Amino acid sequence: METTKTARTRNRRGEGGRLRDEIVAAAVALLDESDDERAVTLRSVARRAGIAAPSIYAHFPDQPAIMLAVVRSGFAELEQTLRAAADSTADPVPRLLAVCRAYLDFARERPQRYRTIFGGLWKPAADASVTDDDLRGLGDGALGLLAAALADCVAVGASTCDDPGSDAVALWLGLHGLAHQRAVTRAFPGPPGIDDRMIAALARLATVIHVAPRNAGSSSD
Amino acid sequence: METTKTARTRNRRGEGGRLRDEIVAAAVALLDESDDERAVTLRSVARRAGIAAPSIYAHFPDQPAIMLAVVRSGFAELEQTLRAAADSTADPVPRLLAVCRAYLDFARERPQRYRTIFGGLWKPAADASVTDDDLRGLGDGALGLLAAALADCVAVGASTCDDPGSDAVALWLGLHGLAHQRAVTRAFPGPPGIDDRMIAALARLATVIHVAPRNAGSSSD
DNA sequence: GTGTTAGTTAACGACTGTTAGCTTAAGCCG
DNA sequence: CGGCTTAAGCTAACAGTCGTTAACTAACAC
Structure with a gap:
């Protein structure tokens, strides 16, 4: 599977740091196609990147450090995705919905x-380079986007939240539960329309939603 | 840490199967105290149970099979806990609340x-004895309890659910998101009162809750 | 004693993270 | 052009772990 010996051309003199990105990309690729985090070992990443295992130590102090980089890049990608969704509309309710669906x-x-990213496995094993501090506030950007979108809904009276801060967290937690369950069991669709039902309930949206009802509910209005 | 050589007395003639439970108990103990699922290896379980590693094969065909047993026992324990909570009250709303909080x-x-249990890691690696079928419907008992409690709330008019089936799943997903996030980051309390806020929103409870408000909200009603 | 049950020890092949030390080639300078 | 320095990456090897198999031993029941 990974026996493609493409004989990687090595980087130019000043650009050795370029390999760092390739390593992270290899780890991400490995993770995406193996549905088992344990498949992402230092050596498998090296194989995938087409380099020798010890070459990784020039760019990462540890194996957990690779995972941390993967997690960081994942959060960055998520935040960017959500931001794009938020920028797609100015209308508060469709916007909140777009952000949630993008999530x-x-x-x-x-x-x-x-x-x-959200599983928290990959141990910060005390002797590892990854400290507990590296993990703090990783999803804050995404949560902030969600909170802002919800606040806008409250501002125009589309949401009856009396505590938007708490409800933004609650909304995220709900999305997380749904997303995680789907990520775990793969093909757990849930009842049809569950996404929008949860979003509407947690965001306390007053009006009924029919903005591109992806998982069409049964409301025959 | 696990060097306690208590010289386990071996089981009597017909009771060899008793070791099976000890193995599962050892795996559970190991899991609980190590905050890393990867610490639960066949060998570490054997060490913990005070037996030699190959002795496990008399009771489990695989290493994944041990994990499956752990998961099964976890779900059983959860279901039992929820059932106890459900039996603590007959009043629908406090009952639903009790079940959710117990969860x-x-x-x-x-x-x-x-x-x-809910993480789904521990690969069913195609060559393993654990099939995809062994995992199906594992949490159905717990979900059923939740659905029943919610349905009772709807019946007495305390909940405005128009689709109790979907909303029971939604409620569970919300609880799962909250529970999982806490389980992952350890000491993520969330905003105060978030538990009851989420429950009330997802269960679409009409009346305000102040039944033993554990994480007292700020409502100075 | 004899057979069976409950367990053992020894060993295999494979994999892991990590260290030490070597090779290759790019780029500068004369 | 040729030589030197140094960054980029390699090979070999370590100590340890893993899951699993084969073959052996010890105790109980008859």
């Missing part, structure tokens, strides 16, 4: 990566 | 086990 889509399209 | 407590008191 769920992100998780559905990269189940393993989602699980790894 | 969250279960997860909070056994974060690693919760993560393992």
Whole structure:
């Protein structure tokens, strides 16, 4: 599977650091296609990147450090995806909906990566280079986007939240539960329309939603 | 740490199967105290149970099979806990609340086990004895309890669910998101009162809750 | 004693993260 | 052009772990 010996041309003099990105990309690729985080070992990443295992140590102090980089890149990608969704509309309710759906889509399209990012496995084993501090506040950007979108809905009276801060967290937790369950069991669709039902309930949206009802509900209005 | 050589007395003639439970118990103990699922290896379980590694093969065909047993026992314990909570009251709303809180407590008191049970890691690697079928419908008992409690709330008019089946799943997913996040980051309390807020929103409870408000909200009603 | 059950020891092949030390080639300078 | 330096990456090897198999031993029941 990984026996493609493409004889990687080595980097130019000043650009050795370029390999760092290739290593992370290899780890991400490995993670995405193996649905088992344990498949992402230092050596398998090296094989995938077409380099020798010890070459990794020039760019990462540890094996957990590779995972941390993967997680960081995952969060960055998520945040960027959500931002794009938020920028697609100015209308508060469709916007909140777009952000939420983008979140769920992100998780559905990269189940393993989602699980790894939010799964917290990959031990910070005390002797590892990854400290507990490296993990703090990793999802804050994404949560902030969600909170802002929800606040806008409250501002125009589309949401009856009396505590938007708490409800933004609650909304995220709900999305996370749904996304994680789908990422774990793969093909757990849930009842049809569950996505929008949860979003509407947690965001306390007053009006009924029919903005591109992906998983069409049964409301024959 | 596991060097306690208590010189396990071996089982009597017909009771060899008793070791099976000890193995599962050892795996559970190991899981609970190590916050890393990968620490539960066939050999570490054997060490913990005070037996030689190959002795496990008399009771489990595989290493994944041990994990499956752990997961099964976890679900059984969860279901039993929820059932006890459900039996504590007859009043629908406090009952639903009790079940939900019991769920969250279960997860909070056994974060690693919760993560393992619902985390879906521990690969069913095609050549393993654990088939995809062994995993299907594992949490159905717990979900059923939740659905029944919610349905009772709907019946007495305390919940405005128009689709109790979907909303039971939604409620569970919300609880799962909250429970999982706490299990992952360990000491993510969330905003105060978030538990009851989520429950109330997802269960579409009409009346405000102040039944033993554990994480007292700020409502100065 | 004899057979069976409950367990053992020894060993295999494969994999892991990590270290030490070597090779290759790019780029500068004369 | 040729030589030197140094960055980029390699090979070999370590100590340890893993899951699993084969073959052996010890105790109980008859």
